[in-house]
Amino acid sequence: MPLQFLASVYFDGLPPWFPDPMRLLRAMTTLTAVVLTKWYASGRVNLSERNMHGRVVLMTGGTSGIGAATALELARRGAQLVLLTRQPPSDPFLVEYVDDLRARSGNRMIYAEQVDLADLYSVRQFATRWIDNAPPRRLDMVVLCASTLVPPGGERVETAEGVELTWMVNFLANFHLLGILSPAIRAQPFDREVRIIVPTCSSYIASPKLDEEAVVTGGRDDLEDWVPGRAYARSKLAMMVFAKAYQKHLDAYKRPDELPMNARVVLVDPGLARTVSMRRWLTRGSLWGLLLYLVFYFFAWLFLKSPHMAAQSVLYAAMDGSLGRGAGGRLIKECMEVDCARKDVDDEEVAKKLWESSDRLIERVEKEQAVKRARAKKEQEKKEQEAKEAAQVQEIEALVGAIKKGKSKEASKKNTKKAEFTGNTQPELFNPSHCHPVFFTAKLRRPPFNVLSGAQLSPVAYGYVYQDAPGGSKKSAGPRL
Template identity: 45%
Template sequence: MGGGGWYELDPLALYAGAKVTLVAEWDLIFVFFGSLSGSLSHEVKSAISVQSNFDWRTVLPYLAYQPSVPSSLSAPDTTTTAAMPVYMAVSGLLDGLDSIPFIWPILKTLPALALLYLLKTFFSGASNTSERNMHGKVVMVTGGTSGVGEAVVRGLAQRGAQIVLLTQHPLGDPFLVEYIEDVRNETDNHLITAEQVDLASLHSIRTFATKWIDNAPPRRLDMIILCANTTTPSKGKVESTSEGVELNWQLNYLANFHLLSILSPALRAQPPDRDVRVIFGTCSSYMGGDLLHITQSSPTPSSQQSSKKSPQSPPKSTATPKQPPTKFSPANAHATSKLALTTFALAFQKHLAAYKRPDGMPNNTKVLLADPGLCRTPGTRRWLTWGSLSGLALYLLLYPLWWMLLKSPAMGAESFFYAAMGEEFTKGTGGGWMIKEVQVRPPLRKEVEDEEAQGKLWKYSEEMVEEAERRGKEVRSKVQREEKESKEEADAVREMEDYKAKVGKKEGKKMEGSRRGKKGNA
């Protein structure tokens, strides 16, 4: 094929009697694409010859569709070939955009689609780029069966970590068994286990944590990730646990305080060269919390529950508070519990750093707080729907909006992955970093770093745990006593029924014997 000449394709070999030719500048393009796809047959290649007066576009559909053209070489369907990307692009270049079907509606839609894509990318948040070898590392996770916690579990398991799930479900529960099996199969990691721990029960937490630390040598523990969370809708009712603690305060804060207070020796006992991390799942709602009822007047839990004054109780502060404490209600319960959790996390880092290791090495446990942002989780859905059916219906109607504005649980887990695998957190002896959008951010409430407020909250929490456990023990004793009495009553009823059955049999035998005696005398 020489440059500058005209080439002819045999009309009988190509196109049902239509004579078409190619210009020299285009023949290389056709031969190139045809040779890539194998679409140029031997007959087509051999039919190219010098000629004039041609329309090269008529051969393009045939060349693109030639592999499926039968041996009779019938003309291709023009309605089908019009949708071919190459044909449409070439037509647009030579004949203008009007030659491309639906081009103007498409061009008008593209800016809107681009805007939606940019908005979705923005609201999805930042992605973690830090990676770390997680094989062999033991990670304890609360709240790991749904929402962001589930995404964290799957992500770390995929990286080879050994996961210990703390869950309220019995170990034989079908849901838990199926969930663990699913994670194992998806991640090809069989080091996924579970321990039954009801975070709504301080007794259950103590039972598990005491069993965990009661081991020699100390068990390996590289990381604790606290994702458990609950939210009471603003129109909901205040709920309490069986030990008399408000549910948000218990699950979001006090359970974590109690668990880490007992597991603290296990963290301090880890080898000095081991990178140990405790990651708290926090929320921006902590900025709306209020701990003035603790930090200003510093009441004990017992003084709140009883009106009787004890001589050992510290006197209440006579100073007028700068701002009255907010009444604890469903509307602010979640925010207050998250504020307490954030304050405790920073205090726990100081507590670990103050410990003097026997080997003289510095503290190797780092505390981090990870804020996943607003995600499409069961807790967020419950909060947005106000816990009502009408709210749920509205949520479903507006779901495209929520899909756009709220992160997926997987994207919410990115800050947790950064906290778990960020290499910069291994350096030095610091800690207490708050992470949001895969970046370290300073706390927006200065009182969370106040040592006096931290000390008052710690003392208040210890007293609350002690009193709640005492109430829980009384409840358990009462339940056990009632169960024992019920069992004794059931045993007495059963013995009475057995006795009546035996007496009935004896009387029946006597009556039968007397009838036989009467018949013999007769």
């Protein structure tokens, strides 16, 4: 059949149903260009592998985007994941997500801890609990994938502590977390290779220079000139400068066993991906922007990486053996080491100002928040004391009321019994004060059949009361009628 078709084409030309060769060539060229563009835009694939069984990994941003893809791949390789999330572990979404991650990876060693990166007190609570252990808890890797941004045209947002949100989540919270965890990282045994992986973004290249005023005020520009893109780029540049300085901080530590430091900081640029943050940025956080995004989704699919492909560079930083040797603070992009595009990333003077200013900012904010918490706790205790006293007063009033009610019931019962005892339905016709104090018998405890009203009425006359016998009588010393 193929030979006959080829012979027919050779002798008789193309059949009428066959498409135009030029049109077919253009279609094939277009398809090839799309495939090559997609292949190039997707980036390189991680080929390095590492035994992750039993290794403890702290991870932020592990529930969405690049962080979720990284968490899945690390879990499939047997790592024990501790996901630091804004929601409490009892949150229904988080419970379902962790269960799904366990089922997909076949790894049950996946847990969640509540750490709100927009709250320095929450970060300190978790980090303090982690290091408050003897001997030190095992820690093999810290992956800081959490990040946030404000869409273009959005307004400046501050946290409850008064720090700009982008600066807080992207830099200051990570600075605070690693600063407190530093003793736990340095205390790991020499044969345990510890890696701190810090994903970044190429937007740091366009960031303005870091100055002390911007750091002290929480990364703010002049309020009138504040731009979301500039704030995001500044936070990424600050994180890169700090990561380089943190590596020097670890290297300067002298271990008690006098062995070299085994912790390495690795910077990673995963590239542009179709994540929630990217979609929020492209759509400007509006419904019209989302509609345009859906209309032109083909171009987003073509030029942007999937979260899985963007996670390949992060996985390379976590697994490649060469990164565990030599100097730390290297930058990885497309699964290979590259140079930083800015010289001030390695500037020690800039790093020193950034570190000191961030320390002062955290100290000031924590003091203010501690005073507020103490004041709120005092007010809460006062309210609880007032509520307790009010409850006691109500209890006493209820007890007094019950006693009064009991007494009234007892008096009512006594009156009822007295009425039954006298058998008198008209008390005004019979006054006990008129009676002589003598003994009654059952025979005489009967009601009168016909008692007339009036002052002349005498109970004795009607046979109701005994009278004593005269003193000189010898017949009887007892009562008689």
